[in-house]
Amino acid sequence: xxxxxxxxxxxxxxxxxxxxxxxxxxxxxxxxxxxxxxxxxxxxxxxxxxxxxxxxxxxxxxxxxxxxxxxxxxxxxxxxxxxxxxxxxxxxxxxxxxxxxxxxxxxxxxxxxxxxxxxxxxxxxxxxxxxxxxxxxxxxxxxxxxxxxxxxxxxxxxxxxxxxxxxxxxxxxxxxxxxxxxxxxxxxxxxxxxxxxxxxxxxxxxxxxxxxxxxxxxxxxxxxxxxxxxxxxxxxxxxxxxxxxxxxxxxxxxxxxxxxxxxxxxxxxxxxxxxxxxxxxxxxxxxxxxx
Amino acid sequence: xxxxxxxxxxxxxxxxxxxxxxxxxxxxxxxxxxxxxxxxxxxxxxxxxxxxxxxxxxxxxxxxxxxxxxxxxxxxxxxxxxxxxxxxxxxxxxxxxxxxxxxxxxxxxxxxxxxxxxxxxxxxxxxxxxxxxxxxxxxxxxxxxxxxxxxxxxxxxxxxxxxxxxxxxxxxxxxxxxxxxxxxxxxxxxxxxxxxxxxxxxxxxxxxxxxxxxxxxxxxxxxxxxxxxxxxxxxxxxxxxxxxxxxxxxxxxxxxxxxxxxxxxxxxxxxxxxxxxxxxxxxxxxxxxxxxxxxxxxxxxxxxxxxxxxxxxxxxxxxxxxxxxxxxxxxxxxxxxxxxxxxxxxxxxxxxxxxxxxxxxxxxxxxxxxxxxxxxxxxxxxxxxxxxxxxxxxxxxxxxxxxxxxxxxxxxxxxxxxxxxxxxxxxxxxxxxxxxxxxxxxxxxxxxxxxxxxxxxxxxxxxxxxxxxxxxxxxxxxxxxxxxxxxxxxxxxxxxxxxxxxxxxxxxxxxxxxxxxxxxxxxxxxxxxxxxxxxxxxxxxxxxxxxxxxxxxxxxxxxxxxxxxxxxxxxxxxxxxxxxxxxxxxxxxxxxxxxxxxxxxxxxxxxxxxxxxxxxxxxxxxxxx
Numbered sequence: 001x002x003x004x005x006x007x008x009x010x011x012x013x014x015x016x017x018x019x020x021x022x023x024x025x026x027x028x029x030x031x032x033x034x035x036x037x038x039x040x041x042x043x044x045x046x047x048x049x050x051x052x053x054x055x056x057x058x059x060x061x062x063x064x065x066x067x068x069x070x071x072x073x074x075x076x077x078x079x080x081x082x083x084x085x086x087x088x089x090x091x092x093x094x095x096x097x098x099x100x101x102x103x104x105x106x107x108x109x110x111x112x113x114x115x116x117x118x119x120x121x122x123x124x125x126x127x128x129x130x131x132x133x134x135x136x137x138x139x140x141x142x143x144x145x146x147x148x149x150x151x152x153x154x155x156x157x158x159x160x161x162x163x164x165x166x167x168x169x170x171x172x173x174x175x176x177x178x179x180x181x182x183x184x185x186x187x188x189x190x191x192x193x194x195x196x197x198x199x200x201x202x203x204x205x206x207x208x209x210x211x212x213x214x215x216x217x218x219x220x221x222x223x224x225x226x227x228x229x230x231x232x233x234x235x236x237x238x239x240x241x242x243x244x245x246x247x248x249x250x251x252x253x254x255x256x257x258x259x260x261x262x263x264x265x266x267x268x269x270x271x272x273x274x275x276x277x278x279x280x281x282x283x284x285x286x287x288x289x290x291x
Numbered sequence: 292x293x294x295x296x297x298x299x300x301x302x303x304x305x306x307x308x309x310x311x312x313x314x315x316x317x318x319x320x321x322x323x324x325x326x327x328x329x330x331x332x333x334x335x336x337x338x339x340x341x342x343x344x345x346x347x348x349x350x351x352x353x354x355x356x357x358x359x360x361x362x363x364x365x366x367x368x369x370x371x372x373x374x375x376x377x378x379x380x381x382x383x384x385x386x387x388x389x390x391x392x393x394x395x396x397x398x399x400x401x402x403x404x405x406x407x408x409x410x411x412x413x414x415x416x417x418x419x420x421x422x423x424x425x426x427x428x429x430x431x432x433x434x435x436x437x438x439x440x441x442x443x444x445x446x447x448x449x450x451x452x453x454x455x456x457x458x459x460x461x462x463x464x465x466x467x468x469x470x471x472x473x474x475x476x477x478x479x480x481x482x483x484x485x486x487x488x489x490x491x492x493x494x495x496x497x498x499x500x501x502x503x504x505x506x507x508x509x510x511x512x513x514x515x516x517x518x519x520x521x522x523x524x525x526x527x528x529x530x531x532x533x534x535x536x537x538x539x540x541x542x543x544x545x546x547x548x549x550x551x552x553x554x555x556x557x558x559x560x561x562x563x564x565x566x567x568x569x570x571x572x573x574x575x576x577x578x579x580x581x582x583x584x585x586x587x588x589x590x591x592x593x594x595x596x597x598x599x600x601x602x603x604x605x606x607x608x609x610x611x612x613x614x615x616x617x618x619x620x621x622x623x624x625x626x627x628x629x630x631x632x633x634x635x636x637x638x639x640x641x642x643x644x645x646x647x648x649x650x651x652x653x654x655x656x657x658x659x660x661x662x663x664x665x666x667x668x669x670x671x672x673x674x675x676x677x678x679x680x681x682x683x684x685x686x687x688x689x690x691x692x693x694x695x696x697x698x699x700x701x702x703x704x705x706x707x708x709x710x711x712x713x714x715x716x717x718x719x720x721x722x723x724x725x726x727x728x729x730x731x732x733x734x735x736x737x738x739x740x741x742x743x744x745x746x747x748x749x750x751x752x753x754x755x756x757x758x759x760x761x762x763x764x765x766x767x768x769x770x771x772x773x774x775x776x777x778x779x780x781x782x783x784x785x786x787x788x789x790x791x792x793x794x795x796x797x798x799x800x801x802x803x804x805x806x807x808x809x810x811x812x813x814x815x816x817x818x819x820x821x822x823x824x825x826x827x828x829x830x831x832x833x834x835x836x837x838x839x840x841x842x843x844x845x846x847x848x849x850x851x852x853x854x855x856x857x858x859x860x861x862x863x864x865x866x867x868x869x870x871x872x873x874x875x876x877x878x879x880x881x882x883x884x885x886x887x888x889x890x891x892x893x894x895x896x897x898x899x900x901x902x903x904x905x906x907x908x909x910x911x912x913x914x915x916x
Contacts, residue, residue, distance in 0.1 A: 047361075070417045073462045080465070096464040112869075141453060145461045146468050178453040181424055184321070185456070194449045203869075210861035214876050289467045 032056070032240060034066040035075040035084035039182075039264065048262035055259055059247035062240065072146065079103055079233040086244065088264065089231050091280045092148040092289070099290055102234035105272035106245050109227040111203070115270050116224040118202045119153035122190055125217050129196060132161045132220050138196035139176040141186040150183055152283050153222035154199030161220075167287040183207060191216055226276040230269070245271065320525070324425065325367040327432040328355045328525035330399045335524035336596045337388055337503040339609040341618060343596055347391065348383050351376070356526035356593065374401050393497045400492040403429045407481050410459065416472060419459040427452050430484070433492060436505030439519045444507075448487055454480035521571030528593045528601070529581050534812035535821070536587035536762065539629070539679040549831050553838040557847070558674025560832035561667055564854040569659030572611055577658070579671075585813070586678040588625045588763050598622055603770045612659035619743070624770030629759050630680040633728045639768045641734045641753035647672050666847060680728065680758045681808030690725025696804050703801025706794055713786035719798075722754045729757040729805065738785055739767050760806035775802040817867070818916045825862045826875075826915040829855050830908045833882060836901050845889050848897075852886030871914040878907050 034053065038045050049066035057064040067084070069075040072093035078084035080101045089097065097103035108115040121140075123129040129138070135158075143150025158164040164173045171177055178195060180186040183204040190198035191212045198204070202221065205213050230248065232241055251260055252268040260266055284290035323331065332350035336343050353363040360367065368376055379398055382390035406426035413419035430452070438445040458476035463469035491507035498511050504519045523529065542552060549556050561567055562579045582589050582604065590602040597605050605622035607615050623639055636644045643649035650671050654660040663671075685696045692704050707719045714721070723729040731754050740750035752768055766772040772781055776799040783790045790798065815821055832855050839848045860879035863872045881904040888897035 070421065071462070073464045074417065076464055093464045096467050100465045100467070145470065146464060177457075179457045179461075180453055181420060181427075181456045185427075185453075189449065189453055192446075192449060194446060194453060206864065210864035213864045213872075214860040214879070217873070284467075287468070289463070 030237070030240065031063045031065055032060065032244060033083065033085045034064065035069050035078045035087035036066055037072055037075055037088060038068055038070075052259060052262040056244070056247055059250065060240070060243045062243075076101065076103070079231070082233065084233065085236050085240075086230060086232050088228065090146075090148060090228050091226050091277060092146060092152065092284060094229050094231055095277055095281045095284050096289060097231065104232045104234060104236070104241075105229050105274050105277065106232050106241065107230040107248050107269040108272045108276070109229070109264070109266035110268040110270055111227060111266055113267070114224075115227045115273075115276070117149060117227060118224055119149035119157075119199060119222040120202050120204070120218040121154050121157060121220040122187060122198045122200065122205060122216050122218045123196065124190065124193065125215055127196060130219060132158055132163055134219075135197055136163070136173055137175050139178070139194075140174050140197040140199060141178040141180045141189045141195045142199045143183050143186050144179055144181065148225050148280060148283070149201040149222070150186065150204075151179070151199060152287060153225050154220070156283065156286075157220045157222055187216075223279065226280060227266075228264070229272050231272075322359045323355070323431070323525045324428045325354065325358065325360050325362070325364045326399055326402055327429050328358065329364045330395050330432045331522075332524045332526065332595060333391060333395050334503045334505060335522075337392065339596045340613075340616065341620070342386075342388065343620075344383070344386050346596060350595075351379065351383065355524075356595070357528065358525070372402060372405055374398060374405060388503075389497070389499055392500055392503055393494075396492050396497065397494070399429055399432050400488045402426075403488060404485060404493070407485060410455070411474075411477060411481060413459075416460040416462045416470075419472065419477075420456060423452070423456050423459060426484075427456075433505045433507070435519055435522060436510075437487075437491075437507055440506050440510035440517045444487060448484055451480040451483035455484070521574045523575060524595050526593070526595050528591050529575070529577060530591060531584045532589050532591045535815075536585040537681065537808075537810055537813050538585040538587075539681055540677045541679045542677055544679065550834040552673075553835045554670050554673045555677060556674075556831055557666075557835045557851070558670035558672070559828070560835065560851055560854060561671050562674055563828075563832075563858070564850065566850055566854050567654055567658075567660050567663065567667070569612065569661065572658045573660075579653070582625045583628050586628045586631075586675075587759070588627050590764070592625065600765070600770055602765065606653075606657040611657060615656045615659070621769075623768055624765060626755065627759060627763050628675060628678050630728055630756060631678045632676045634730060634756060635732060636734075636753060639752050640749075641732075641751075646675065650675075664846065667850075680756075681811055683758070683805075683808050685804050685807060690727075690729060690805075692801075692804060697800060699797045699800035700804040701801075703797035703799065703804075706790070706798045707801055711786065711788050713788050719782075723757050730754045739771075739781075757802060757805045759808060759811075761803055762806075762808070762811045775799055775806065778802070820865075820867055820916045822862060822866045823916045825858075825865070826912070829859045829862070830912075833904065833908075836885065840894070840898060840901060843894065845892075848889050849886050852882050852889070856880070856883040856886065866916065868914055868916050871911060871916075874907075874911045875915065878904065878911065881907060 034049075034056075036045055036049055045068055049068070053064040053066040069078055069084075069087075072090055075084065075087040075089065076093060076097040079087055079097065086106070089103075094103065094105060098105070111117060121132065121135075129135060142154065145151055155164065155167070155170060158170070158173060159166055164170050176195070178186075178189070180189050180198075183200040184207040186198040186200050187204050187207055189195045191208055197219075202218075205216055205218075208216065232244075248269050249271070250256055251263075257268070260268065281290060329350045332355060333347055336346050336350065351364045354360050362370070365376060368374060376394075376398060379391065379394035382394045403426045406422045406429065410419045410422035410426065413422060430448075434445070437448065454476055458473040458480065460470045460472035461468060487507070491509055494508055497508055500511070506517060506519060510517055540549075542555065543549065549559065562583075565573045565576045565578045567573075567579070568577060582592055588602060592598065592604060593601045594604060594610070597608050597610050599620075599622045603622040603624045605620065607617040608620075608622075609616045626639065631646065635646060636642070637646055637649035643652065647668050651663060651668060654663050685693055685700075687693055692701055707723075710716045710718045710721075722731045722733070722735060724731050734751035734753050736748070736750040737752070738750065740752065743749060760766070760775065764773060764775075766775065766778050767781075772778050776795070779790070779795050779798045779802065782788060783795060813821075813824065815824075832851065835851060836848060839851070856879045859882065860876055863875040863879070866872055866875065881900055884900040885897050885904065888894070888900055
């Protein structure tokens with residue numbers, strides 16, 4: 001069944017017709033709709049979506065459609081208005097979506113054996129900057145204001161060190177605060193010397209060239225941040241939800257791991273533990289993003 | 292022998308200013324937008340002679356090799372832009388290089404402007420950010436030129452991109468965390484970028500270019516000689532193949548430690564060193580092992596304009612050493628170096644009887660390197676003579692099939708040894724002599740080379756071994772036959788062998804058995820990683836300092852420290868044990884310090900740093916994965 005996609009926020013739709021005859025749900029008109037958020041090239045993502053939705057359709061026994069939204073906010077809106085059943089989501093947008101529309105956490109991504117990671121403050125090794133306090137009056141690039149590892153958690157390190165009074169007061173400590181648009185852009189700006197520091201995911205230095213990686217280091221690391229998730233809209237059929245989760249967990253099996261590269265390339269998935277996101281909820285409250 | 296798989300993204304890899312020694316460690320580039328890719332390809336191909344006009348046309352009409360975009364520039368523009376590429380297409384049709392350069396430069400600049408317009412006009416932050424990102428990615432097409440000519444402008448524009456993105460605001464999530472766009476700042480940042488483009492790239496006419504590059508027009512007009520660091524165009528691939536071929540070294544199989552063979556170890560280092568070559572190979576980190584990874588072939592290697600297909604390269608073309616450009620479009624399928632001491636004479640046509648002469652020709656003529664010292668040539672030859680064929684338990688030492696092999700292969704063996712009229716009453720085995728490693732060390736014209744001119748008698752090629760060939764497809768000097776079955780078909784058809792379908796299948800099975808190996812590839816796991824292999828090799832290379840330091844051999848020590856320190860540092864980026872990375876960086880610095888001390892003629896300090904290196908290398912060996 002086609003999805004009614006007239007919203008400006010939804011860029012493109014990919015349908016997967018392949019449906020297994022194995023265990024069809026009773027209601028044959030059920031279609032599972034997945035929202036994806038582009039990280040780099042939407043054109044490539046379309047191909048990836050086609051591959052993964054085809055596989056999921058066979059595994060779950062209902063048609064699965066995927067579409068690309070412009071950003072996290074648009075994906076949450078799609079969940080709210082029913083254009084999407086399930087979406088891939090960062091931890092911060094998830095807790096906001098949970099509070100606003102009752103979104104349900106289903107799965108957490110696993111990277112390097114952990115469903116969590118950290119944010120770090122990176123500097124150039126030759127900068128002479130060895131501590132957060134050294135960044136007073138200096139310029140910093142973060143990834144995005146709605147990014148846990150690329151803004152909130154790294155900034156919290158300055159708050160904890162007593163250098164920044166609180167969210168919203170960053171400008172008083174730093175020279176300039178930039179939002180570069182992503183980890184890679186923030187790191188590149190730091191590595192090239194456009195800014196003195198970058199706040200980004202602990203793995204963000206791997207986005208630099210090998211030579212640049214040797215030239216940068218980090219001076220502070222945040223508390224663990226629960227990893228990105230897969231979330232569902234409230235009211236999604238529980239049986240369908242369970243089938244989806246089971247299918248996604250089968251991606252951890254060696255024979256299916258290859259397919260993870262179609263999904264932002266995590267090492268695998270675990271069932272989401274809602275309590276693990278309490279820290280993000282607290283952080284969102286501190287920043288005034290959550291009531 | 293080391294050259295490991297890289298898996299990281301580096302958006303600006305091609306635009307990096309490279310200081311000091313360059314590691315033989317390519318960085319995987321972030322995908323290029325179609326029009327930026329076509330522009331970079333045009334700059335690269337436009338500097339080749341003879342000029343490959345068909346390739347330039349293809350650059351604009353089809354997706355670049357390995358592109359993540361399914362369409363070429365024309366279809367892409369049709370979808371995304373109001374800009375008409377007619378002027379560019381016309382210039383390509385007229386084969387007017389200066390006009391192509393001008394039109395292509397304007398087109399990319401206009402596309403940046405178009406996206407900046409969209410960003411400024413956008414009502415939503417997300418839409419504005421997408422447009423800014425697109426414009427920024429297109430700007431990448433000019434970035435290395437600006438950085439080389441005018442670092443201050445590059446910095447000013449870099450900050451303007453940051454300003455622009457920051458001032459687009461944020462939609463937040465369902466209103467939470469929303470901030471509005473700062474229009475004035477957006478306008479001001481855009482003005483910095485657009486002003487520079489207007490002065491340098493969005494011009495009605497450009498000064499004539501002797502060499503195409505992304506240098507800004509004002510820099511060209513200034514008349515100053517500005518070198519843009521060499522880069523490979525989108526679609527290039529100089530990564531090692533995956534899986535990585537297994538290296539079989541004779542001494543290693545006999546349990547002899549390479550650190551006890553300093554000449555071999557030094558040659559091993561040179562085989563992996565881009566320092567051996569001249570620019571541009573050296574700047575790009577291209578070494579012997581780039582093409583001959585692990586003594587075998589690199590089936591994925593591809594450089595537009597120099598390769599006609601993966602695994603092939605024209606080493607006497609315009610790119611690597613213009614003085615050696617033979618002006619013939621004749622890329623060769625990269626040959627394996629396994630069993631090298633049995634496979635002379637060297638070169639596809641056997642033109643060099645001596646491996647040493649052949650090697651010097653590669654270094655000096657093909658890749659524009661300085662004249663290697665006798666020690667360097669001795670070392671390289673000593674190392675390469677250790678390359679052994681892959682063990683294959685289906686073959687006896689005199690090249691016959693063992694009893695365990697399949698029936699089909701055994702029937703094929705008989706055909707292989709049967710004389711045919713079409714082969715001049717010889718058999719396949721007459722040239723591919725089974726008890727001589729399946730070759731005869733002679734050149735024969737089998738009709739596989741198209742004559743370069745009427746009456747040419749220049750088609751004889753050195754008989755290649757059949758050992759290990761199951762992993763070195765495609766076949767023939769130009770890689771024109773994709774499989775061993777295709778090779779059988781070719782002989783059957785061109786030599787009228789009259790083989791039945793079953794005969795051909797049997798002969799193919801035989802070739803596949805002869806060409807097989809017990810263990811063709813390196814096996815890695817979570818701790819025995821590609822980095823561990825690299826670490827072991829690099830520390831082995833360094834061990835030759837034990838021999839060179841007492842000799843006070845500054846020249847060869849410096850070549851080693853420059854190569855190995857840079858490689859060790861760059862290879863750390865591939866470690867899976869991320870917490871141990873800083874230790875590897877420190878170790879690389881220790882080795883660089885040996886070089887710095889030798890440069891300063893402070894031999895005592897060099898010895899101290901070398902001693903420290905050895906103990907630190909031992910200490911972190913366990914964590915080096």
